Amino acid sequence: MSDSMSAATETTLPQEVAPAAAVSAGALLRQARQAQGVALGDLAATLKVPVEKLQALEDEDWQRLPDVVFLRALAQTICRTLHLEAAPVLALLPQQKVTALAPQGGLNAPMRERGVPSILATKTQHSPWPWVVLLLIVLGGGGYLGVQWMAPEWVRGVSTTVPAPSDPVGDSPLFSPAGPEEGDGAQAGEVPTVQAAALMQPALQEEEVAQPGFAAPAPAPVAQAEPAAAPAAPAAASVSPVLRITAKGATWVQVLDAQQRLLIEKILQDGEVFSTSAPKPLTVAVGKADLATVEVNGAPFDLQAVARSNVARFEVK
Numbered sequence: 001m002s003d004s005m006s007a008a009t010e011t012t013l014p015q016e017v018a019p020a021a022a023v024s025a026g027a028l029l030r031q032a033r034q035a036q037g038v039a040l041g042d043l044a045a046t047l048k049v050p051v052e053k054l055q056a057l058e059d060e061d062w063q064r065l066p067d068v069v070f071l072r073a074l075a076q077t078i079c080r081t082l083h084l085e086a087a088p089v090l091a092l093l094p095q096q097k098v099t100a101l102a103p104q105g106g107l108n109a110p111m112r113e114r115g116v117p118s119i120l121a122t123k124t125q126h127s128p129w130p131w132v133v134l135l136l137i138v139l140g141g142g143g144y145l146g147v148q149w150m151a152p153e154w155v156r157g158v159s160t161t162v163p164a165p166s167d168p169v170g171d172s173p174l175f176s177p178a179g180p181e182e183g184d185g186a187q188a189g190e191v192p193t194v195q196a197a198a199l200m201q202p203a204l205q206e207e208e209v210a211q212p213g214f215a216a217p218a219p220a221p222v223a224q225a226e227p228a229a230a231p232a233a234p235a236a237a238s239v240s241p242v243l244r245i246t247a248k249g250a251t252w253v254q255v256l257d258a259q260q261r262l263l264i265e266k267i268l269q270d271g272e273v274f275s276t277s278a279p280k281p282l283t284v285a286v287g288k289a290d291l292a293t294v295e296v297n298g299a300p301f302d303l304q305a306v307a308r309s310n311v312a313r314f315e316v317k
Helices: 002-022 025-035 040-047 051-059 068-081 086-092 115-126 129-161 166-171 185-210 219-229 232-238
Strands: 243-247 251-256 262-268 273-276 282-286 292-296 299-301 311-316
Touching (some): 025 051, 025 068, 025 086, 040 051, 243 251, 282 292
Antiparallel strands (some): 243 292
């Protein structure tokens, strides 16, 4: 009986030990990911890590990973994301080897006195900043010397150019009498004539007292000037507006000028008139065409010809 049980134990133990020996860190991570139904690409997007890195970790291809520190940190992050205990996985990963940065000596070992200066000298040789600073100093000094050298030239340039505009002013008189050959000679001649008439008027009045039959000629130019202004009034009255709108009832009116600026946008009441002489073209809209009359350049305009549903829209060109 005991022999049969020992034989059964010998046959079952290898079957249990064999799968345990085949378990690795990459296999544990793959099984945990597949058990939760997470795709490798989704896990890579969540961790913001390339898919190749995760595939190399599950395949235990350590050559495709940067170093042991990155490998263990990535595995720990995956365990935290998949809610998997990290200790068993980290125990199966390669351990980080700590190497000494420098050979360790005894307590009485001499210190390297020239170590720091040598590092500084190496950085100075490979750094471009000293050359940049030197170049800026040279450029600044050159610019300062150039300004100091050019300053007398600027002063001389100002002294020679400032008097130039004053030459024509000095040659021409400040006040020159208007000659008969100038275009405004007629207007210039009217001022002395009026002034002379004003000065002569008291003397003429005295002569009228002495000689009752004498007639003063001074008012004659004034009488001739008054009829000249009379024709201007009919000319102004004959100018008609470009557009004239007269309301026969409450109607909405909108007028835009050539630059599409709003001239009017309101409801005209019965008898109210709007007129404008703004530059053409004018854009006009009348809300109720049957309650308004329009004149364009003084001529009647047929609103019904352009009205649609009693709304008239047209342009004055």
